[in-house]
Amino acid sequence: MNKVSIKAPAKINLSLDALRKREDGFHEVAMVMTTVDLADRIELTLLEADEIKIESSGGFVPLDDRNLAFQAALLLKKTFNIKKGVNIHISKHIPVAAGLAGGSSDAAATLKGLNELWKLGLSLDELAELGAKIGSDVSFCVYGGTALATGRGEKIHHISSPPPCWVLLAKPPIGVSTGEVYRNLKLHGLEHPDVEGMVKAIEEKDYDQICNLLGNVLESVTLKMYPEVKHIKEQMMRLGADAVLMSGSGPTVFGLFQHESRLQRVYNGLRGFCHEVYAVRLLGE
Ligand SMILES: C[C@@](CO)(OP(=O)(O)O)[C@H](O)COP(=O)(O)OP(=O)(O)OC[C@H]1O[C@@H](n2ccc(N)nc2=O)[C@H](O)[C@@H]1O
Ligand SMILES: Nc1ncnc2c1ncn2[C@@H]1O[C@H](COP(=O)(O)OP(=O)(O)O)[C@@H](O)[C@H]1O
Known part of the structure; x- marks a missing residue:
C-alpha cells in the first residue's frame, strides 16, 4: 500500500x-x-x-x-x-x-x-x-x-449520537482568530450554558431539549466584534430554523432542522445575502 x-x-x-x-x-x-x-x-x-x-x-x-x-x-x-x-x-x-x-x-x-x-x-x-x-x-x-x-x-x-437532523451552516466572509476570541473573553458575569443538560438531552435523544439548551460563551465576544454574525443568527431564526448557535469561536452560524422542507426554505432565504451556506446532516456516530 x-x-x-x-x-x-x-x-x-x-x-x-x-x-x-x-x-x-x-x-x-x-x-x-x-x-x-x-x-x-x-x-x-x-x-x-x-x-x-x-x-x-x-x-x-x-x-x-x-x-x-x-x-x-x-x-x-x-x-x-x-x-x-x-x-x-x-x-x-x-x-x-x-x-x-x-x-x-x-x-x-x-x-x-x-x-x-x-x-x-x-x-x-x-x-x-x-x-x-x-x-x-x-x-x-x-x-x-x-x-x-x-x-x-x-x-x-x-457520548451517544444526537437524534438525526439537518444542519444549515452559514459563514459570513470573515475569518476569526480563535486565540483573539479567547483573549477577549470576559469570564466575569458570563451566562453559562447547561453542558450537562445538553449531554443528557443527547443521551435521551430529546431533540426539543437539545434546541432549548444550545449555548456558546464565545458568542459574547465574536458577536460584538462582528455584528454580521449576529445578523445571520437573527435572520436564520426569523426564517424558521428550530434553533440557532455560533459554532466554536465563529464566525459560522448553524441552524438545526427536523424537516427538510423548512431547511430548504431557510437555505433559499439566506442565500440572498450570505454567499457561503451549506445544508448538511449530523454524522453523530
Ligand atoms: C473554539 C474551539 C471550540 O471547539 O474551536 P474553533 O473555533 O477553533 O473551531 C476550540 O476550543 C479551539 O481549538 P483549536 O482551534 O484547536 O485551538 P488551539 O490551536 O489549541 O488554540 C488557539 C488559541 O486559542 C486559545 N485557547 C484555545 C483552547 C482553549 N481551551 N483555551 C484557549 O484559550 C489559546 O490562546 C490558543 O493559543
Ligand atoms: N489544513 C488546514 N486547513 C485549514 N486551516 C489551516 C490548515 N492548516 C493550518 N491552518 C490555519 O489554521 C487556522 C485555523 O483554521 P481552521 O482550522 O480552518 O479554523 P478554526 O480553528 O476556526 O476551526 C487558520 O489560520 C489557517 O490558516
Whole structure:
C-alpha cells in the first residue's frame, strides 16, 4: 500500500462553556462537539525520500509548516524516527478559520492515514494523545462522532449520537482568530450554558431539549466584534430554523432542522445575502 485517502469532517459545538483561565494561558472548557457531513479529503502518498510535501485544492491554506496536516506528519516523523516521506494532498471543502475545525480535522486525518501508510500500529487513543500536541480540537477530530470535551478540549468523553437532523451552516466572509476570541473573553458575569443538560438531552435523544439548551460563551465576544454574525443568527431564526448557535469561536452560524422542507426554505432565504451556506446532516456516530 502506498496511498491512503481519508475523509476529514467538520465539527460543530452544540454547547461551549469556558470555566476559568489556566496557568498555561489556555481556558478550561466543557464542550459538546459533534461531526457533520461537510468534509475535506486527505490523500497521502508514500514517498521514499525523507520529506513532507503538501498541496491543496480549494480554499486558501498555508502550504508549509504552518499547515496543521504538515505538523501532524512532522510530529509522527520525529516521534517515531521515520525516514520515509509523504505527499499530502488536501481537497479543501470546509471553510477556513470558520469555527468548524477544518485544520484540526485535516491534522487528525493525516495522523490516522500515516498510521496506516507508515505501519505504526498506534491505537486511536494514542493518536488522539499525539493530536493534542498540535491543537486542542485535534483529539476530538481523531475520534469524530459526538463527545463531551473537557480540559482545554483534549479530554474526550464519548457520548451517544444526537437524534438525526439537518444542519444549515452559514459563514459570513470573515475569518476569526480563535486565540483573539479567547483573549477577549470576559469570564466575569458570563451566562453559562447547561453542558450537562445538553449531554443528557443527547443521551435521551430529546431533540426539543437539545434546541432549548444550545449555548456558546464565545458568542459574547465574536458577536460584538462582528455584528454580521449576529445578523445571520437573527435572520436564520426569523426564517424558521428550530434553533440557532455560533459554532466554536465563529464566525459560522448553524441552524438545526427536523424537516427538510423548512431547511430548504431557510437555505433559499439566506442565500440572498450570505454567499457561503451549506445544508448538511449530523454524522453523530
Ligand atoms: C473554539 C474551539 C471550540 O471547539 O474551536 P474553533 O473555533 O477553533 O473551531 C476550540 O476550543 C479551539 O481549538 P483549536 O482551534 O484547536 O485551538 P488551539 O490551536 O489549541 O488554540 C488557539 C488559541 O486559542 C486559545 N485557547 C484555545 C483552547 C482553549 N481551551 N483555551 C484557549 O484559550 C489559546 O490562546 C490558543 O493559543
Ligand atoms: N489544513 C488546514 N486547513 C485549514 N486551516 C489551516 C490548515 N492548516 C493550518 N491552518 C490555519 O489554521 C487556522 C485555523 O483554521 P481552521 O482550522 O480552518 O479554523 P478554526 O480553528 O476556526 O476551526 C487558520 O489560520 C489557517 O490558516
